[in-house]
Amino acid sequence: MTVLIAYFASEAYFNISSKAAIAKVYKYGARGDQVIEIQTKLKKWGYYNNSVDGIYGYNTYLSVKSFQSHNGLVVDGVAGSQTLAAIGINPSTSDSSGTASGQNVTNNKDVDLIARLINGEARGEPYEGQVAVGAVILNRTSDARFPSTIAGVIYQPGAFTAIVDGQINAKIEDSSIRAARDAINGWDPSGGAVFYFNPETSTNKWIWSRPLIKIIGKHRFCS
Structure with a gap:
């Protein structure tokens, strides 16, 4: 055949x-x-x-x-x-x-930005969890509650700890780049989540009110 x-x-x-x-x-x-x-x-x-x-x-x-x-x-x-x-x-x-020309289609600059956010937020997490963080970024661009661009989502004030504490500028690991590409290519281990947090370090009480989708590593992914 x-x-x-x-x-x-x-x-x-x-x-x-x-x-x-x-x-x-x-x-x-x-x-x-x-x-x-x-x-x-x-x-x-x-x-x-x-x-x-x-x-x-x-x-x-x-x-x-x-x-x-x-x-x-x-x-x-x-x-x-x-x-x-x-x-x-x-x-x-x-x-x-x-043609793939919609607002959510990414370029090399977007890949790098997503990879750096993954690196700052999920370095050391299981690979699936790293891809899930990238997927959350992309999911937010399609949600009216968030900015419609990748840069807008990532740099939205207070949205990600890695922006606040400067971890987005940490030395990037190869797995973060691969995870960004996998997320961009459509793999969404988060199950459509637009929020995630580490219950061991989070001080935000509101985040606990979000419906849990799944747990990957130390992160809880929520809708």
């Missing part, structure tokens, strides 16, 4: 037009009809098992990586021109709504 898929995928690749070189790139955060087509084709071939919703989330990202791995493509979870062609989609027909 895999060999047959690879054959058709390769044939689709070699039959694409030269316009593929300037095709749009679809990655985490993208939305639109083209994402629906990506999900539909991957689901047909058994790479994608979730609902076809037109949102390039974590499950779509993992499915694209799996497809790339089985078809000799660069495994990065990004549906660029070669991956689109291999899936059987003509990249030159990409729709304008499919």
Whole structure:
């Protein structure tokens, strides 16, 4: 079955037009009809098992990586021109709504900022807990109670201890960078949390009123 898929995928690749070189790139955060087509084709071939919703989330990202791995493509979870062609989609027909250009899509500066916040807040915590802290930052950008940008969330007055005590400037560890990238790519071990705290050090009584979602390491993640 895999060999047959690879054959058709390769044939689709070699039959694409030269316009593929300037095709749009679809990655985490993208939305639109083209994402629906990506999900539909991957689901047909058994790479994608979730609902076809037109949102390039974590499950779509993992499915694209799996497809790339089985078809000799660069495994990065990004549906660029070669991956689109291999899936059987003509990249030159990409729709304008499919680009990952929403307000929550991150750049390298955002990755570094999230990594530094993780490093300052969760250094020494289990890796899952580090990713969860990054996820909380991203979850807040989509919540009307918080600023809509990553920098706005992180630097919101009094929001994070690492800003107050300067730990955001501590020497950064590799795990913090990896955790930031995993959070950006859609892994949310926090279960959608927008708050977390360490009960051993927190002096904020209000935070205890927030509904608990889960505990990871020393942190309680709450909604």
